[in-house]
Amino acid sequence: MRRDHTALLTATCIAVIATAMAWFSTVYRTKRDFTEQDLIAEIKASTPAPVPEVDQALDFESAEEAKKLQAEFLRVARRARPRLAACLERWTTPPDIAQVRMVTDPAGRLEKIAIADAPEAIQSCMLNILAAAQWPRKADGVVRFHARSRDAGWLGQPVVDQEDTGDTGGAEEPEPASSGEPSPG
Numbered sequence: 773m774r775r776d777h778t779a780l781l782t783a784t785c786i787a788v789i790a791t792a793m794a795w796f797s798t799v800y801r802t803k804r805d806f807t808e809q810d811l812i813a814e815i816k817a818s819t820p821a822p823v824p825e826v827d828q829a830l831d832f833e834s835a836e837e838a839k840k841l842q843a844e845f846l847r848v849a850r851r852a853r854p855r856l857a858a859c860l861e862r863w864t865t866p867p868d869i870a871q872v873r874m875v876t877d878p879a880g881r882l883e884k885i886a887i888a889d890a891p892e893a894i895q896s897c898m899l900n901i902l903a904a905a906q907w908p909r910k911a912d913g914v915v916r917f918h919a920r921s922r923d924a925g926w927l928g929q930p931v932v933d934q935e936d937t938g939d940t941g942g943a944e945e946p947e948p949a950s951s952g953e954p955s956p957g
Contacts, residue, residue, distance in 0.1 A: 812909065815879035822883045824903040826895040830873040830886035838913025841874060845915040848905040859897035860919055863890060870919035872898075876907040 849856055860866060867889065875884040882903045887895045 824882045827884040835914045842915045866919040876911040880907045
């Protein structure tokens with residue numbers, strides 16, 4: 773009788789160990805292969821797509837410039853250059869540099885857009901083009917682009933600030949305040 777219990781106990785232990793190893797193997801494989809693209813695909817599959825809209829109430833002053841969003845905007849603008857240029861041709865008095873406030877959802881889908889001082893028709897036209905692109909996840913920020921230039925290659929080129937080039941615009945850099953004591957070293 774004791775022999776029956778030993779065999780049953782041994783078989784149970786082997787089954788538990790095999791089940792645990794299979795479970796850990798599955799969990800490890802699943803975690804290792806899960807990429808950001810998988811996460812985006814899962815979010816897109818589990819949530820309804822937002823209906824992108826032009827939102828005039830978006831504030832440009834409180835938003836920060838988002839470098840990742842800016843880089844993606846430039847990439848999208850280069851690909852959609854003819855269509856975006858057609859939208860912007862209808863803007864009778866564009867600024868040299870236009871500001872676009874963008875908000876995306878956790879899957880990187882465009883939710884809201886506003887273009888500073890642009891007519892509603894221009895904003896809607898650009899929204900229709902930009903909504904098809906994949907954007908950084910949960911982004912909310914301002915991007916800038918050349919809106920006035922009409923020569924080839926103008927759209928999708930980075931906007932360079934004076935701070936980025938090191939140019940102070942002719943202003944002298946202030947000298948550090950001296951306390952009258954010699955500096956160490």
